[in-house]
Amino acid sequence: xxFVIFAMLAAVAAAAPDYTSHSRExxxxxxxxxxxxxxxxxxxxxxxxxxxxxxxxAPGAEGAIASSGYFSxxxxxxxxxxxxxxxxEHGFQPESDLLPVAPAFPHPIPQFVxxxxxxxxxxxxARARGKSSGPSGSYGAP
Numbered sequence: 001x002x003f004v005i006f007a008m009l010a011a012v013a014a015a016a017p018d019y020t021s022h023s024r025e026x027x028x029x030x031x032x033x034x035x036x037x038x039x040x041x042x043x044x045x046x047x048x049x050x051x052x053x054x055x056x057x058a059p060g061a062e063g064a065i066a067s068s069g070y071f072s073x074x075x076x077x078x079x080x081x082x083x084x085x086x087x088x089e090h091g092f093q094p095e096s097d098l099l100p101v102a103p104a105f106p107h108p109i110p111q112f113v114x115x116x117x118x119x120x121x122x123x124x125x126a127r128a129r130g131k132s133s134g135p136s137g138s139y140g141a142p
Contacts (some may be wrong), residue, residue, distance in 0.1 A: 026051070039065070050074050061089045 026049035039059040046052045053071045060066030060117040066088040073081050083096040 023049075066087050 002088070026047040028045065028047055030044060032045075032047040033041070035041045040057070042056040044054045051071070051073045053069070055069030057067030059066045066086075068084075068086045070082065070084045071087055075081055079098070081096070081098055083094050083099075085092060085094040102132070
């Protein structure tokens with residue numbers, strides 16, 4: 001019985017994932033920060049695992065901080081990621097080849113939608129002339 005318990009514990013220990021082999025410790029190679037009395041700032045950081053961050057900012061419209069910068073790193077799949085951004089009163093605006101892009105607007109309108117719009121316009125015009133071809137909007141006696 002003791003052997004069976006020992007064998008089960010050994011099997012569980014052998015099947016446990018090894019988290020230490022996948023993690024890498026990173027050291028900071030460069031960390032430059034400048035903060036001015038008027039609210040302007042700059043910082044640049046680079047680590048040994050390839051992460052690079054650079055940002056600068058200053059007081060902007062309506063008391064908000066307007067900042068811009070970039071960051072880059074290598075994804076777990078080995079893909080280099082580079083993101084430039086601006087953050088101001090209009091929000092966070094990133095730019096990267098890896099970000100999804102919305103379809104161009106205005107997008108093509110399907111014909112059935114155009115037909116329905118035309119039909120609704122005809123109904124509105126007929127109603128304006130007093131010639132409604134649709135329901136009367138009031139209930140009659142059954």
